[in-house]
Amino acid sequence: MSIAGYLQASISLLQDCIDHASIQNVERAVAEISRAFDEGKPLLVCGNGGSASDASHIAGELVGRFLKERRGLNCICLSADSAVLTAWANDYSFDSVFARQVEAYGVQGGTLLGLSTSGNSKNVVEAFKVARSMGLTTIALTGEGGGALARHTDILIDVPSRHTPLVQQAHACLYHYICERVEAGRPS
Numbered sequence: 001m002s003i004a005g006y007l008q009a010s011i012s013l014l015q016d017c018i019d020h021a022s023i024q025n026v027e028r029a030v031a032e033i034s035r036a037f038d039e040g041k042p043l044l045v046c047g048n049g050g051s052a053s054d055a056s057h058i059a060g061e062l063v064g065r066f067l068k069e070r071r072g073l074n075c076i077c078l079s080a081d082s083a084v085l086t087a088w089a090n091d092y093s094f095d096s097v098f099a100r101q102v103e104a105y106g107v108q109g110g111t112l113l114g115l116s117t118s119g120n121s122k123n124v125v126e127a128f129k130v131a132r133s134m135g136l137t138t139i140a141l142t143g144e145g146g147g148a149l150a151r152h153t154d155i156l157i158d159v160p161s162r163h164t165p166l167v168q169q170a171h172a173c174l175y176h177y178i179c180e181r182v183e184a185g186r187p188s
Contacts, residue, residue, distance in 0.1 A: 013159070013166045014173060020160045026174060028155050029113075030181040032137045036111045037182070042074040044105055044136075046098045046127055047115035050168050052079035054115050054175065061179040070186045076105050078127070098127035108135035115175075116140070117167040119147020119158070128152035141174060143167040 001009070017023060033043055043062065045055040059077035078101045079085065088097045102112060112131040114124040119142035128138045129152055140146060140153040143162050150156055159170040 009163075010166060010169055013161050013163075013170055016160045017170055017174075020158075022156055022158050025155050025157045026177060027181075029139045029157060030178055032139065032155060033111050033113070033178065033182050034185050036109060036137070037073055037186070039109055040074070041107055041110035042076055042105060044076050044078055044102060044110065044112045044127075044131075045115075046078035046101075046112070046124055048079070048121050048123065050164075051115035051117065051121075051171075054168065054171055055079050055113075057172075058113070058175050058179065061176075062182065066176075066179045066183045068183060068188060070183065070188050073182075073186070076101075078102070078105075095122040096126050098123045099130040102127050102130045102134065102136070106131055106134050106136050109137075111137045111139060113139045113141070114149065114153075115142075115171060116147065116149055117143045117164045117171075118162075119143060119145065119149040121149075125149055125152060141171050 045058050047055040056077045059075045062073040062075040078098045085097055088100050116124045125148050131138050138153045139155040140149040142149055142158045144160050146156045146158045159167045161167050
């Protein structure tokens with residue numbers, strides 16, 4: 001595929017997102033994250049591989065700043081602490097490494113945002129199960145259909161593709177929008 005063809009595929013997917021049914025859930029995600037912050041509750045974010053980097057990116061935008069000067073927001077990236085990740089995975093299981101952190105940092109009324117291009121990442125699914133049992137709102141950014149996460153999420157934002165790189169590109173657009181809208185509602 002040429003660069004022009006690749007960029008056209010990216011444009012086409014973003015266009016498809018505009019008309020996709022779950023696009024309305026982006027505004028629901030903004031409202032839920034904003035509500036949690038208004039109530040002093042944390043936003044926990046997790047993902048694997050490229051999605052782990054995206055989770056860290058989201059935390060950086062919200063703890064730091066996106067477009068305006070404001071107070072830092074209580075956002076914790078569950079894939080960022082290498083000591084916790086490796087200790088728990090070594091002693092127990094990588095499948096429960098995010099669930100354990102949800103137990104530690106999650107509070108009723110808080111929010112968990114998970115990114116998984118397939119929607120089938122076991123450790124993200126397990127984190128969502130624990131989050132729901134604790135009364136957190138769960139928001140998933142996935143590829144088409146939502147995979148196993150769809151059954152465990154309150155707000156599903158599934159990108160209408162299963163091509164991992166394109167899904168991740170769409171996720172970046174969507175979470176940047178979420179960060180911008182959440183930040184816009186915060187006092188300077």
